[in-house]
Amino acid sequence: MDRYAKMFSRLDAENQGAFVPFVMVGDPDLAQSEAIICQLIESGADALELGIPYSDPIADGPTIQAASIRALGNKATVADCMAVIARVRAKYPDIPIGLLLYSNLVMARGIETFYEQAQNAGVDSILVADVPIREAAPFQKAADATGISQILIAPPNATEETMQKIGEYSKGYTYLLGRAGVTGAETAANIPASELIARLNKHNAAPALLGFGISTPEQVKSAIDAGxxxxxxxSATVNIIAAHLGDSExxxxELGKFVASMKSATTKG
Known part of the structure; x- marks a missing residue:
């Protein structure tokens, strides 16, 4: 089994769901970023979703845009970020690590080359935020060649055809959008997740992780309760980083407390 399958199997046995925090690699700088990622794991994160800083993150709200700006301001490159991930992977061999990024970052290096570099760093999955499923074939091919899971987004307005394709091609997990729009903790998830999850399950899609607008333990519990x-x-995780830029300790x-509180809400029932 791959790391995601092992994680979901373990959590099922423990009657729990997964809590997955997102942070931008290189935010606020590379050294602190590595310490932050390790803190998230030590505090109970089941998996990681990591961003690679990019100058035009169209799917992200102001919080994550600001994280990209901080990282880029400290000269974080894709190679630097991969090196951080490789060190985290060496320290934590079992935790699933996913990337959420934009197609220009991948295509600038060549799709196959980027995926090979990600594989070498220990990445388990890649979600390319600005590539719809109808254009995902080259990325899917590179993912298959490297054993990486290509993560697909299930939007709240997905057609039945899209849901069917997600069921056919999804691996690792399915990123279920809690609402339309850009990322951000300011707007709560407001789509009836249970209906969307039922549609995904009908097509045997990879397990759904609910994202966008998740910022409180109550919202985590609601996501788990919805299936x-x-x-x-x-954004809620990155907000903590932004609020304490002058005090790393x-x-x-605060990140540790946040992860622990969110993880505590994942118990089913």
Whole structure:
């Protein structure tokens, strides 16, 4: 089994869902970023979703855009980010690590080359935020060649045809959008997740993780209760980093408390 399958199997046995925090690699700088990622794992994160800084992140709200700007301001490159991930992978061999990024970052290196570099760093999955499923074939091919799971997005307005394709091609997990729009903790998830999850299950899609607008333990619990395999929280995690840029010790402490509180809400029933 791959790392995602092992994680979901373990969590099922423990009657829990997954909590997956997102952070931007290189935010606020490379050294602190590595410490932050390790803190998330040590505090109970079941998997990681990591961003690669990019100058035009069209699917992201102001919080994650600001994280990209901070990382780019400190000269974080794709190679630097891969090196951080490789060190995290060496320290934590079992945790699933996913990338959420934009197609220009992949295509600038060549799709096959990028996926090979990600594989070498220990990446388990890649979600290319600005590539719809109808254009995903080259990325899917590279993912298959490297054993990486190509993560597909299930939007709240997905047609039955899209749901069917997600069921056919999804691996690792399915990123279920809790609402339309860009990322951000400011707007709560407001789509009836249970209906979307039922549609995904009908097509045997990979387990659904609910994202976009997840910022409180209550929202995590609601996602699990609706049938999601877990929840992803990005902007709320990054907000903690932004609030404590001048105090690394406080930042790590608050991130630890946040992850622990979100993870505690994943118990089913």
């Amino acid at each position: 999601a395999a877990g929840a992803i929280s990005g 406080k930042m790590l402490s």
